[in-house]
Amino acid sequence: MNYAQKGNAVILTDYNSFSIEETLECGQCFRFIKIAEREYIIIAHSKVLSILDKGNEVHFFPCDIDEFESIWINYFDLKRNYREIKEILCERDEVLQKASAYANGIRILNQQSYECLISFIISQNNRIPMIKQVIKNICEFYGEGIGDFNAFPEPEKLVNLSEAELRECKAGFRAKYILDATRKVCDRNGGFLKEVDEADTETARKILMNIKGVGPKVADCVLLFSFGRHEVFPTDVWIKRVVEQLYFSGEQLSIKEIQQFSSEKFGEYAGYAQQYLFHYARSEQIGK
DNA sequence: ATCCAGGATCTCC
DNA sequence: GGAGATCATGGA
Numbered sequence: 001m002n003y004a005q006k007g008n009a010v011i012l013t014d015y016n017s018f019s020i021e022e023t024l025e026c027g028q029c030f031r032f033i034k035i036a037e038r039e040y041i042i043i044a045h046s047k048v049l050s051i052l053d054k055g056n057e058v059h060f061f062p063c064d065i066d067e068f069e070s071i072w073i074n075y076f077d078l079k080r081n082y083r084e085i086k087e088i089l090c091e092r093d094e095v096l097q098k099a100s101a102y103a104n105g106i107r108i109l110n111q112q113s114y115e116c117l118i119s120f121i122i123s124q125n126n127r128i129p130m131i132k133q134v135i136k137n138i139c140e141f142y143g144e145g146i147g148d149f150n151a152f153p154e155p156e157k158l159v160n161l162s163e164a165e166l167r168e169c170k171a172g173f174r175a176k177y178i179l180d181a182t183r184k185v186c187d188r189n190g191g192f193l194k195e196v197d198e199a200d201t202e203t204a205r206k207i208l209m210n211i212k213g214v215g216p217k218v219a220d221c222v223l224l225f226s227f228g229r230h231e232v233f234p235t236d237v238w239i240k241r242v243v244e245q246l247y248f249s250g251e252q253l254s255i256k257e258i259q260q261f262s263s264e265k266f267g268e269y270a271g272y273a274q275q276y277l278f279h280y281a282r283s284e285q286i287g288k
Numbered sequence: 289a290t291c292c293a294g295g296a297t298c299t300c301c
Numbered sequence: 302g303g304a305g306a307t308c309a310t311g312g313a
Contacts, residue, residue: 123293123294123295124293124295124296125292125296126293126310127292127311127312129312130312133311134310171309171310172309173307173308174309175309177296212296212297214296215296216295216296217294217296218296234294235294236295237294282294
């Protein structure tokens, strides 16, 4: 990997396994706008960043080296060797050979944990376009203005809202869950998220599931996409269907059985496997 | 109009 | 501790 400043942009070269389209469109984050083919705007870390993916180089702008190194390298997980991860997964599994080849450029983002938590609470029993809309509403109502957009609000901005006020963001029955999560995050001077961060994964999962409206799937998404726990395997309807179909010839499995399967089969790489499988299942409409 | 969505909860046994 | 209805909202 190499990167250098050029005008108001940082240009990434000499990399592999990174496609901005696959990374953003694979369902792990919600605050991005497609401008054109291979061109996106994302809003994260209270910044608005344009990204132009030319295939052999990627332009990030407006951005300087300091910002790139302090925020975006980690956000896009650019230091990790995904080629090696895919080789390991493909070695033990022919299904993943197909799935990972299908989305060669996915990277697992390191998102801000409060935003990630609220986003995946909203995701339950919901569709991606609606999830994006509700998050956008929350940002426009309560987030700080940054250029033409709004940052995701700090928890302190939401903690004193009423359930009725939050429902105006179209969060529906999830409004009370957002409030409970926000209160716990604000409690003890931000100690909640710190506790999650410092706990082992199993404990962290239990802590997150103390929040009303956070079950195993939402907890695992938060652990994977914002706490760097790459061994979890968020199991939603798509993953359930694709595992049943591609590994168990259509046999019905419980969530617990799927978790068992993933940890035995993929171990510390289960999170990556999950992303490849999810993207594959959704693109090919497997099981529908 | 009826069904359903990156699930979780409550209620029933 | 597992099965089944219910939960807002809006697009198909």
